[in-house]
Amino acid sequence: MATLSENVAAKDQTPVEEKVNGVEQKATNGVNCENAGKAIGEPTVEKVQEEMKTAGKEAERIYTDNEKLKDLLKSNIGKAPAKPSKEMYQVAIDSDLPMMVRLVIVFSGLTMSMVKKNFDEGLGASIKKLTGGKKNEELANKVMGQAPDEIKLTSGSVIEISRLPGFVLQTKVMDEVVSKVESELLCRAYIHMYLGDDPFDKDAKEKFGMSLLSLF
Incomplete structure (x- = not known):
């Protein structure tokens, strides 16, 4: 796995940003988490950059609300x-705190079916860990499964998956909502993919943990 470095960038949110295959995806302003009550993706104080090998072809960022997360950490x-x-x-995994993962395609040869397969497998494994070994492929497939394979993905195409208040997981492909599922287990499993016992990148998780410490 690649290493992670820290830079200063977001006051109200803690983004995790990847650069893959030498292509760095710079943070953009005005990223909104629909129905979350406020914009949560506008960078202003701390940014954590993360390099991962998610199929070797995608760049991801995670956005959340630092102030709400700080209050949650202190109370728990x-x-x-x-x-x-x-x-x-x-605390971050189990909470109902708004959080968004913004995936930017950086490889023009990536197909929707490839993205769905990779995502469904990862989410399915996370659900299995949280349920003591029980599979729930039907639940895992509800997130990306409704996205048509015919969707043409090109370099720069954006997929946003947001955890909204009420334990709702919403998926948008190129600004179009393709699924909206209310499930506490699904929301927990989704964040668990990044912050659980077996995260995509251990170094990235540790750096994210240090940023959580700074919120105290």
Whole structure:
């Protein structure tokens, strides 16, 4: 896995940003999480850059609300631990806090079916871990499964998956909503993919944990 570096960039949100195959996706202003009550993707204080090998062909960013996350951490944990703890990550995973993952395609040969397969497998594995080994492919497929394979993905195409209040997971492909599923398990499994015991990138998770510590 690639390493992660930190830069200053967001006041009200903690984005996680990837650059893959040497292509860096710079943060853009005005990214909104629909129905979340406020914009949560406008960078102003801390940014965590993450390099991952998600199929080697996608760049992702995670946006959330630092102020709400800070309040949540303090109410659940109190004082800052000496180092990032499992409890800290679990607060973010279990919460109803608005969070959005913005995936930017950087490889023109990537198809919708490839994206769906990769995502469904990862989400399915996360659900299995949270349910003690029980599979739920039907639930996992509800997120990207409704996106038509005929959708043409080109370099720069954007997919946004947002956890909204009320444990609703919404998926948008190139600004068009393709699914909106209300499920606490699905929302938890989705964030668990990034902050759980077996994250996509361990270094990235540790750096994200350090940014959580700074919120105290």
